[in-house]
Amino acid sequence: MFTTPTLTVSLPAIVANWQTLRARFTGDECAAVVKADAYGLGALEVSHALADAGCHTFFVATLEEAIELRAALPDVRILVFHGVLAGEEFAFAAHRLIPVLNSLPQIERWKPVAAEHVHAVSALHIDTAMGRMGLQVGEFAALMKENPQILEQCRTGLILSHFACAPEVENPLNTEQRRLFQQALALAPEIPASLCNSGGIYLPKENHFQLARPGCSLYGIAPQSNATNPMQQVATWSAPILMTRTLERDQTIGYGATVSASKGTRIATIASGYADGYLRHLTGKAIGYIGDHAVPLIGRVTMDMLCFDVSSVPEALAHDGASITLLGDKDGIRVDDVAEKAGTIGYEILTRIGPRVKRVYVK
Ligand SMILES: Cc1ncc(COP(=O)(O)O)c(C=O)c1O
Structure with missing residues (x-):
């Protein structure tokens, strides 16, 4: 529902x-x-x-x-x-x-x-x-x-x-x-x-x-530092795209106006933020995935929303109702990758994921 x-x-x-x-x-x-x-x-x-x-x-x-x-x-x-x-x-x-x-x-x-x-x-x-x-x-x-x-x-x-x-x-x-x-x-x-x-x-x-x-x-967290991780990834965090827009002029994105994007950039805003445990320290560092397309996070992590630059993704994939994967089994979004980008450990990434993120179990 x-x-x-x-x-x-x-x-x-x-x-x-x-x-x-x-x-x-x-x-x-x-x-x-x-x-x-x-x-x-x-x-x-x-x-x-x-x-x-x-x-x-x-x-x-x-x-x-x-x-x-x-x-x-x-x-x-x-x-x-x-x-x-x-x-x-x-x-x-x-x-x-x-x-x-x-x-x-x-x-x-x-x-x-x-x-x-x-x-x-x-x-x-x-x-x-x-x-x-x-x-x-x-x-x-x-x-x-x-x-x-x-x-x-x-x-x-x-x-x-x-x-x-x-x-x-x-x-x-x-x-x-x-x-x-x-x-x-x-x-x-x-x-x-x-x-x-x-x-x-x-x-x-x-x-x-x-x-x-x-x-x-x-x-899914690696047991050893500096070695190949023999573990399977276990958790996949996906969030729905609430809306997309194509910028009609050069402008800044997000609080603090810390990032500029140029006219024509396509932005997808999704429903997740630091209130869900997506750490604010990921600002400027994280990526997400739409299917096999990696998309960079753009602008600051906010309480309930994240913006991604989806300019490189076909519009047929990046639209209202599609979703972006923030954590999962792809390069750059494995739990240890996300932890490294946030300057923390995988344990914190997993244990911070909040109750608004609905748990679904593959049996
Ligand atoms: C006493 C003790 N034993 C075992 C574990 C499990 O450790 P790990 O998650 O590194 O496998 C913990 C985790 O913090 C712990 O505190």
């Missing part, structure tokens, strides 16, 4: 990416990170597709995300990166959710839950370089010395840490993090471990351990 911008999400491409990552991973299990609504693409649809393909373990950031996912998938393992906050203990137990315990207070909070509920299990986060969440290695060693039973008391079934620079294969910090992680694991050698995000899976196999937790590469 409405002509809106659409984000077409290919679930088969996400499943294919998960299979590619799983095939590359030498450990036992490849999980999926579906936090932030599966990086903006729709956590429930993505998780259903991955569960159908055999994925059994899912990571989200918050309890609220986890409860929603649990309602949709009663039988999978769901881990919550933020861990258990004060007052959330009962909900974790009731929904059979697994907190990633990040601090001594979180560990203390979980102990009575694990004592009371036989099915309440947890994961433990060791910080090896990020400095944001997780026990430091010395802190963990001191805790184990003070209470050697602590992991049984918390029913800890996984120990994890997170790479800071995984996409950079040569970065020496990767080796240093692995060394610190192994130091921590030596105190609990029987517990499965997880270190790899998407980038980690493409590091040498001594980094792999038992469980991988890829996120971004499921959604």
Whole structure:
């Protein structure tokens, strides 16, 4: 009924990416990170597709995300990166959710839950370089010395840490993090471990351990910098052309009158803008596509509209009601291309795509 911008999400491409990552991973299990609504693409649809393909373990950031996912998938393992906050203990137990315990207070909070509920299990986060969440290695060693039973008391079934620079294969910090992680694991050698995000899976196999937790590469973002991206593109953002016009005189386009266009230039205005997550930093840099024709963005990105110079495209293709593709599987509009132009990362491009952009799923 409405002509809106659409984000077409290919679930088969996400499943294919998960299979590619799983095939590359030498450990036992490849999980999926579906936090932030599966990086903006729709956590429930993505998780259903991955569960159908055999994925059994899912990571989200918050309890609220986890409860929603649990309602949709009663039988999978769901881990919550933020861990258990004060007052959330009962909900974790009731929904059979697994907190990633990040601090001594979180560990203390979980102990009575694990004592009371036989099915309440947890994961433990060791910080090896990020400095944001997780026990430091010395802190963990001191805790184990003070209470050697602590992991049984918390029913800890996984120990994890997170790479800071995984996409950079040569970065020496990767080796240093692995060394610190192994130091921590030596105190609990029987517990499965997880270190790899998407980038980690493409590091040498001594980094792999038992469980991988890829996120971004499921959604088409390259796992490594400076290497060919083996992932399929997953998301296509298209927006309808609201109107076209041929300039009857030389004039400026858009706010600030920062760009001039000459008489005869054809402008197509489409329904998307920074309110939809099309970043304003793309001004002056981005392109879109009409079919196979690349068209440059012209003038500033505004809240709900973008202008493209469609002078090079036959009028039969660039007209009111046709559409321009802003993100997809073509040169210059792949998620990492758009991110580079905006001076950011693919994660931000995907997670910023707003609710006005209607999600459509290819099953
Ligand atoms: C702790 C943790 N593990 C795994 C991931 C997934 O990482 P990526 O999206 O780089 O694969 C994230 C994402 O931010 C994370 O915070």
